Amino acid sequence: MSTATTSGSRRRHLNHTVVAIVEDKPGVLMRVSSLFRRRGFNIESLTVGHSEAEGLSRMTIVVDGESAPVEQVEKQLYKLIDVVKVSDLSNEDMISRELALLKVRCNNVNRHELLDIAAVFRADVVDIATNAVILQVVGDEEKIDGLIKMCEPYGIRELSRSGRMAMVRGTKTTTVHDQEPEKIARIHASQGRRVEGDLPFSSD
């Protein structure tokens, strides 16, 4: 579930960004990750957090498009009872962002240089010590890859990347509109199988 730091943009092109709105229940992350393992879909990154609706979490999953047709990924996700909605954002006009924290080695001599680089990437300095700084950067993967590359000569002591989060531009949303209970009850009443009672063929 790590983000590849070295993959180029050509590789990224094959990736799909899928957003799943899931019930905020124990075990749901395992159900999703276990499904991906079982079906042989490779996860490039996966992030989870609360969504705008209470009781629902939002997962952003980046799937290696070569390992699975994205349509199968969507359909298999939908089969999980705890998955309420799935959207493939790959063909949408979307914003995708990642956050990274980098602890970079530096000293009194080269700190300024490093801070200049950070400024170019609009990275914030969130901690500073005599021989290291922590930079916080937000952006798409290419930007973060770029900052990492620039920091490498100084020595990256620690790196933590959040994985991709994504949202479609404009008014379109990936949200779940709660249906009124009556409607759900009606669906369940009409869709429940007629399995109880006499068998239709017992006289055969």
Next chain:
Amino acid sequence: MTRMTGAQITLETLQREGVDTIFGYPGGVVLPLYDTLPQFPGIKHVLVRHEQGAAHMADGYARASGRMGVCLGTSGPGATNLVTGIATSWMDSTPVFALTGNVARTLLGKDGFQEADITGITHSITKHNYLVMNPSEIAMSIREAAHICRTGRPGPVLVDIPKDVFQESTDFDWPEQVSLRGYKPTMEGHPGMIRRAAELIDQAKRPLVISGHGIMWSDAHHELLELAEKANIPVITTFLGIGGFPESHDLSYGWLGMHGMYYANMAADAADVIIGVGMRFDDRAMGRFKDFNPTAKIIHIDIDPAEIGKNFPTAVPIVGDAKHVLRELVGRVQERKHPDWIRWIDQQREEHPSLHIRESRRMLPQYVVRTLYEETNGNATIVTGVGQHQMFAGQHYFYNRPRQLITSGGLGTMGFELPAAIGAQIACPDQETWAICGDGSFQMTLQEMAVLVDQQLPIKMAIFNNGYLGMIRQWQQLFYERNYSSSGLSQPDFCKLADAYGIRAIRVEHKSEVEPAIREARLYKGPILLDFQIDQEENVWPMVPAGAALSETIEAPAEELMR
């Protein structure tokens, strides 16, 4: 609102969900439940001898009746013993409800005595599962699980309840409705797609229906018959779809696949429009995917969207309930005749009569099945294990009603026959039920004979005893140069074994004894075991070797026909 223990709530909820039978086995953590069981006389408990048997019985019960089957096991080994049965139900999409106990909440995750993470273990073989951590959640969890289990594409569910949750008391509050945001099976097919499908069927020159297990679960056999007759479409079924279309019908051409009929495989390979309904284009049915009939346009009707387009590109995908979609299709398609196409398949059947049984003095397994078919007037429910006997039972008995053949297709679980037959007989007590057993398969679950005696079930067990794991031996003969490595079995004396359980048994050693033995068994009121000492090295034909295409179906070689 009444105050009840978790155990009482569990049984009350199951009863309200229409459960009348539980197949189970007690153990430490489910003792509170067993202590409460006598308070619910409406629920019959069938004491099994191994939890795998309980899961298969629940499965057999479900397949025979269409209702949800319920099995129960204790924590740890009780729960893990259910796993094979749950996986069997998962692969064949049958509504099995597994209830397990677990260690007390304070011990969960601490590796306590007889603890197993059964919800974790069964994630990938259940539609959904629940670990209920509070007695107030029992009723809703069971209701949701039961709803998930028997709606949409049916499938197993598991509800795991820790011991102290069974014991704790709470106010019982009956949840009036189930509300699941993430579960809304599509029942009605898309009208535009149905219209396109009807157009395609109208234009077809060589249309073919391949119908599957879904026909039983959506109760769609009448609609299927209407469609086939109105548009004059030949019908073949998958192995699990047997009985969904009457095999005595003029338009029925058997079933396709690895041991399907030659003409069924050829028809599938020659059709220009294939209507796959309630089936999933499995590899055992379709042969090598890339060489399966590349020109056919496929109309795929299934309630599970994930099945559509999984193995083959689909010309017209229709997600919906088979009954509903077929009814719509019947209304839209035009009346047609396809005399040339049907004549072509008839001719294939004449030239390659896959179900012809040759004259032989040996006791051929095909002959035993065919005699059984004739003696039972084709009315018995047949339950099989897995192996050669399963294929012979599928081929040489002819099935005219849904749910008549009960068999483990997807997972291929040996040992399925006896417990599943018990479940089927309990679900349909008036139905003549035969368990066709392999000598190897039978030995995997034979302890359930004790249940036959306990419950006084008039099940007829027919053991196809050739002293081999027959299907394994056949593959070793054909593909491993007759290296019969570990496929020969030493046998107990099955008749003495039955006798030890208090079950009557007849050994059948000669062909001439087959018919009288079957007659005798049918007249006998109780359980009975017939040990058919069949020909040892008979093979199942036709055959599509693993990895071959349907068009490469092999028939019995001449030297075998001389035997």
